[in-house]
Amino acid sequence: MNAMTHPLTHLVNLAKPLNFSQYSEQGGYVGARNALLEYSPEQVLELVKSSELKGRGGAGFPTGMKWSFVPQFDEHDRRAAQNKYLVCNADEMEPGTFKDRLLLEGVPHQLIEAMIIAAYTIGANKAYIFLRGEYFLAAQRLQQAIDEAYQAGWLGKNIQQTNFHLDLYLHTSAGRYICGEETALINALEGKRANPRAKPPFPQVAGLFGKPTIVNNVETLSNLPHILKNGVNWFKELSPGSDAGTKIYGACGRVKTPGLWELPMGATIGQVLNDHAGGLCEGLSLKGLLPGGASTDFLLPEHLDTPMDYDSIAKAGSRLGTGGLIVLDDKNCPVAMVLNLLQFFAQESCGWCTPCRDGTPWAVELLTRIEQGTGTVDDIDSLLKLCDFMWIGKTHCALAPGAVEPLKSALKYFNDDFVEHIEKGCCPYHGGH
Amino acid sequence: MNIVNQVMPHPNNYLTDAELAQIDHEISIMETREAAGIEALKIVQAHRGWISDDSLLAIAHYLQMSSAELEGVATFYNLIYRQPVGKFVIHLCNSVSCHLTGYAEVLAAVKQYLGIEYGQTTQDGLFTLLSNACLGGCDKSPVMMIGSEHYQQLTPDLAIDILEQLKQTAKSHGGDS
Numbered sequence: 001m002n003a004m005t006h007p008l009t010h011l012v013n014l015a016k017p018l019n020f021s022q023y024s025e026q027g028g029y030v031g032a033r034n035a036l037l038e039y040s041p042e043q044v045l046e047l048v049k050s051s052e053l054k055g056r057g058g059a060g061f062p063t064g065m066k067w068s069f070v071p072q073f074d075e076h077d078r079r080a081a082q083n084k085y086l087v088c089n090a091d092e093m094e095p096g097t098f099k100d101r102l103l104l105e106g107v108p109h110q111l112i113e114a115m116i117i118a119a120y121t122i123g124a125n126k127a128y129i130f131l132r133g134e135y136f137l138a139a140q141r142l143q144q145a146i147d148e149a150y151q152a153g154w155l156g157k158n159i160q161q162t163n164f165h166l167d168l169y170l171h172t173s174a175g176r177y178i179c180g181e182e183t184a185l186i187n188a189l190e191g192k193r194a195n196p197r198a199k200p201p202f203p204q205v206a207g208l209f210g211k212p213t214i215v216n217n218v219e220t221l222s223n224l225p226h227i228l229k230n231g232v233n234w235f236k237e238l239s240p241g242s243d244a245g246t247k248i249y250g251a252c253g254r255v256k257t258p259g260l261w262e263l264p265m266g267a268t269i270g271q272v273l274n275d276h277a278g279g280l281c282e283g284l285s286l287k288g289l290l291p292g293g294a295s296t297d298f299l300l301p302e303h304l305d306t307p308m309d310y311d312s313i314a315k316a317g318s319r320l321g322t323g324g325l326i327v328l329d330d331k332n333c334p335v336a337m338v339l340n341l342l343q344f345f346a347q348e349s350c351g352w353c354t355p356c357r358d359g360t361p362w363a364v365e366l367l368t369r370i371e372q373g374t375g376t377v378d379d380i381d382s383l384l385k386l387c388d389f390m391w392i393g394k395t396h397c398a399l400a401p402g403a404v405e406p407l408k409s410a411l412k413y414f415n416d417d418f419v420e421h422i423e424k425g426c427c428p429y430h431g432g433h
Numbered sequence: 434m435n436i437v438n439q440v441m442p443h444p445n446n447y448l449t450d451a452e453l454a455q456i457d458h459e460i461s462i463m464e465t466r467e468a469a470g471i472e473a474l475k476i477v478q479a480h481r482g483w484i485s486d487d488s489l490l491a492i493a494h495y496l497q498m499s500s501a502e503l504e505g506v507a508t509f510y511n512l513i514y515r516q517p518v519g520k521f522v523i524h525l526c527n528s529v530s531c532h533l534t535g536y537a538e539v540l541a542a543v544k545q546y547l548g549i550e551y552g553q554t555t556q557d558g559l560f561t562l563l564s565n566a567c568l569g570g571c572d573k574s575p576v577m578m579i580g581s582e583h584y585q586q587l588t589p590d591l592a593i594d595i596l597e598q599l600k601q602t603a604k605s606h607g608g609d610s
Contacts, residue, residue, distance in 0.1 A: 136581035174510035191470035252571035
């Protein structure tokens, strides 16, 4: 693999990740060196803004713009915060998503280098990696890499003889999907229940312990060393489409070769599914797919030519999300799949707001009835009403709207299947495995 | 559960030196003592298997927070056990990729082999069966986690082989001690 075409993954080694000196020999820490020694924080911010890097955690918000909301005061200014924080969101719990794990386990130093660059830019002297509790191997490898970076003078006081200090800590979570929501993550990091916070104030102004805080996803951050090393033009030219850079796409479900591939941003769904995942397993055909994790709308075989960038997927009626395809074949029941997704959201709802706390289990009850063959046509109407009750603007955070996306699109695209369950009084797919 | 009338154990008597040292480290990297709460719960659980009422009270006292608040935290997170668990806690992934690739068959086999349902512990105290949200092994599903180990590409037979092996290990270790 080539460093210039596969910047994020060319150094990935899952069997034994590169240690500090090996990573440095392969061109590691050059980006961080450039940032700290060649540029001011303001100049790095401008570079990241002009690179048009967007968040890879699911929302696709421009990273440079997010950073620019952090207030910058002269250190003697009374309004200057005593501290700012950088937090890496490594709470990868979106069902069907396993891309960050590859970077965390395969090339931990890349993330540390990236966090040095990000912290330097926003002026944070303390940073945390918020890692989901189940990623034990990643925890071990990250801690090892952090220790090595301290020994090599890339963390701690006066990094590389500059005036910049950074302490980086690993925090392992104790499991809850909602921790991936950035304000819930901040509450979790403060030792509280991970209920999302009301916004505003946004974390960039008042986040962790009330101080300005930037929360960025693992894959987003991992682009930084390469932008600083190879330049903004190189980054933008990686992709032929409207969004810059590469993207780690994935595919799971009953496809021939499930996995992860770093491709130019804007590769089509068909390229990922057929050229890389090998298409559906023998004897199966494509019924539909979720393009970017559990909380995205279903797309159909007719959407295979859609480029997997933020705008194109949105135009097709879904969201790029995390870029991991969850593939539904024609022998798996779509009602059962949606039921499984809603069970997940009902279980992981933090319970703070009523539409989500009561709406998600209600949807589970209705879907269970339909799947088991005791549902009625009225249940479909109730599900549609729930999609409205749980939509954006009526809930405290994006969890319930995320649950609505696969539900509403399934009701639209697979309506015949819902009706058939009700008319036959059983699941027509039963025994499909 | 009636924890109101119990005498609060003094943390310095109840928590071990090893536990306190680890908790102190977590406090040192945070701005407030209570921010170390989740880590403290995980530390004590790693030593004792689960979080008893006494453990909860001792940790809350040590972190200078109310036990009710810490109980709210302990019951919020999936990986904190507020009931005794078996030697091996099986976290079987029940999310969508595993669902599409044979989770139901693996679950049925595991339940039958152990003779327990979700949330229960086998009579010999070896296994507790819990579900887990997506374990991030979707390209190698179905998946389960036992301790810090992730087992992937499960079939009903493979899952039972793994449990059988763990059982044998536990038996031979039990014989040694």
